[in-house]
Amino acid sequence: MSLVLDSAAQDLLFREARTANTFTDEPVTDEQVRAIYDLIKYGPTSMNQSPLRVTLVRSPEARERLVRHMAEGNQSKTATAPLVAILSADNEFHEELPQLFPHFPQAKDAFFGERPVRESAAALNAALQAAYFIIGVRAAGLAAGPMTGYDAEGVRKEFLDDDHTPLMVVNIGRPGPDAWFPRNPRLEYDQVVTTV
Amino acid sequence: MSLVLDSAAQDLLFREARTANTFTDEPVTDEQVRAIYDLIKYGPTSMNQSPLRVTLVRSPEARERLVRHMAEGNQSKTATAPLVAILSADNEFHEELPQLFPHFPQAKDAFFGERPVRESAAALNAALQAAYFIIGVRAAGLAAGPMTGYDAEGVRKEFLDDDHTPLMVVNIGRPGPDAWFPRNPRLEYDQVVTTV
Numbered sequence: 504m505s506l507v508l509d510s511a512a513q514d515l516l517f518r519e520a521r522t523a524n525t526f527t528d529e530p531v532t533d534e535q536v537r538a539i540y541d542l543i544k545y546g547p548t549s550m551n552q553s554p555l556r557v558t559l560v561r562s563p564e565a566r567e568r569l570v571r572h573m574a575e576g577n578q579s580k581t582a583t584a585p586l587v588a589i590l591s592a593d594n595e596f597h598e599e600l601p602q603l604f605p606h607f608p609q610a611k612d613a614f615f616g617e618r619p620v621r622e623s624a625a626a627l628n629a630a631l632q633a634a635y636f637i638i639g640v641r642a643a644g645l646a647a648g649p650m651t652g653y654d655a656e657g658v659r660k661e662f663l664d665d666d667h668t669p670l671m672v673v674n675i676g677r678p679g680p681d682a683w684f685p686r687n688p689r690l691e692y693d694q695v696v697t698t699v
Numbered sequence: 700m701s702l703v704l705d706s707a708a709q710d711l712l713f714r715e716a717r718t719a720n721t722f723t724d725e726p727v728t729d730e731q732v733r734a735i736y737d738l739i740k741y742g743p744t745s746m747n748q749s750p751l752r753v754t755l756v757r758s759p760e761a762r763e764r765l766v767r768h769m770a771e772g773n774q775s776k777t778a779t780a781p782l783v784a785i786l787s788a789d790n791e792f793h794e795e796l797p798q799l800f801p802h803f804p805q806a807k808d809a810f811f812g813e814r815p816v817r818e819s820a821a822a823l824n825a826a827l828q829a830a831y832f833i834i835g836v837r838a839a840g841l842a843a844g845p846m847t848g849y850d851a852e853g854v855r856k857e858f859l860d861d862d863h864t865p866l867m868v869v870n871i872g873r874p875g876p877d878a879w880f881p882r883n884p885r886l887e888y889d890q891v892v893t894t895v
Contacts, residue, residue: 505734507840512708516834517741537888538701544885545713547833549847551883557892565895599890603883627826627847627866634830637743638712644703651745651823662895670823687747687799689740692733694795696753699761699858 516641521683523646524580526676531586531645533559539639546635550610551603554596554625555632555670558589558662568661573672574652584648584674589658590636591667592629594622626668633670640675646682648674712837717879719842720776722872727782727841729755735835742831746806747799750792750821751828751866754785754858764857769868770848780844780870785854786832787863788825790818822864829866836871842878844870 506513514520536559548554560569566587573581581587597615601608615621633649640647650672658669702709710716732755744750756765762783769777777783793811797804811817829845836843846868854865 505728505731506738506838508708508711508738508838509705512704513738513838515704517738517831520741522743532701533894535701536892540888540892542702542704542709542713544891545716545882546830547718547843547845549845551885553886553891555891559892559894561894599886603886605884624847626822630823630826631830631833634742634827635713635834637827638831638834642702642704642709647743649743649745651820684802686741688801689747690749690795690799692736695740695749695751696732696736696755698729698755698757 515644516638520641521646521678521686523648523674523676523678523682524684525679525682526580526584526646526674527679529585529677531675535643535645536586539636539643542642543632543635543639546632548628548631549624550600550614552596552624552628553599553603553632554593554629555636556591556593556667557636558591560587560589569658569672572654572657572661573650577650577652580648580674581650581672585676588673588675589662590629590633590670590673591663592625592670593667594618594625595666596625597621622668629670637673640673645675646678650674711840712834716837717842717874717882719844719870719872719874719878720880721875721878722776722780722842722870723875725781725873727871731839731841732782735832735839738838739828739831739835742828744824744827745820746796746810748792748820748824749795749799749828750789750825751832752787752789752863753832754787756783756785765854765868768850768853768857769846773846773848776844776870777846777868781872782870784869784871785858786825786829786866786869787859788821788866789863790814790821791862792821793817818864825866833869836869841871842874846870
């Protein structure tokens with residue numbers, strides 16, 4: 504066995520963890536979200552850009568507004584999950600670079616003066632952080648239900664602004680009855696990895 | 700403490716793990732890469748798209764060709780890392796959907812008939828899988844050195860084809876002397892998370 508990570512952790516984060524489609528009523532607390540963030544903030548991004556932003560949809564009226572923008576097959580689970588988070592990329596992340604990359608504060612303008620460059624960097628790095636976030640939810644003993652089936656422009660207008668690009672909506676909670684479908688097959692190693 | 704993941708695993712994957720800039724000579728074996736893939740293949744993607752592809756650059760002549768496309772500051776570490784992997788997104792991932800999403804084989808054409816739709820889905824989901832890959836390298840007790848500073852079009856032409864978009868190049872190995880800079884600050888919780 505070539506892994507150092509203990510098998511309980513492997514199971515918790517990858518092997519037994521599943522995308523949940525139903526949840527129990529048990530609330531997800533702000534303390535849990537803080538603990539998740541306090542872990543996953545260390546995941547690496549290019550030049551420590553850290554463009555991920557998280558919008559927790561807690562009020563019933565906000566939840567209702569969000570559900571209207573979800574694809575039909577995602578509406579009932581988004582309506583009933585204990586917590587729903589909108590993950591987005593901050594295309595103005597460079598404003599924080601003097602804090603995040605203090606030994607080269609000029610990076611803000613030298614590398615990221617142009618919006619299309621920022622959008623492309625933010626899309627990649629916020630996606631990396633979205634994956635860390637999903638892993639972090641699992642590290643908290645919770646199940647994540649990440650979804651890309653929603654009206655992105657509608658969610659942006661309703662909850663964000665022109666500087667933020669929605670990446671996904673994630674249901675969070677303890678899995679309920681019949682929480683998942685049978686696991687789909689994965690690609691074989693030789694379909695994914697080649698050597699030159 | 701709100702996390703279930705044990706603290707040794709938290710340290711291994713996030714808190715103590717760092718982006719390495721130097722490496723020892725110890726080789727990274729195919730068995731290790733197989734073990735990493737066998738873990739991270741379970742990380743979730745939209746409709747199980749699984750668009751990540753990995754090119755292991757093992758031969759000295761391939762390594763030399765790659766180094767020429769790296770930004771100057773990345774060249775020496777890419778030349779000396781025990782293993783270098785090019786991570787890319789397969790924009791023709793839909794060809795594998797009948798295998799990956801067997802209960803709805805029509806998804807291949809119904810959702811992904813158009814290339815721009817595939818490119819956008821592949822970019823997001825391969826980036827999620829790139830993050831799982833970095834976590835997997837750490838789970839194997841190795842350090843990852845992910846880099847976005849390289850000539851993407853050059854790497855694509857040299858190692859991939861028009862159907863694959865390079866995402867990042869990752870140095871992999873055991874950290875060597877002075878392997879990392881002091882850790883950069885992270886954003887505070889309230890700079891990242893808002894509640895509605």
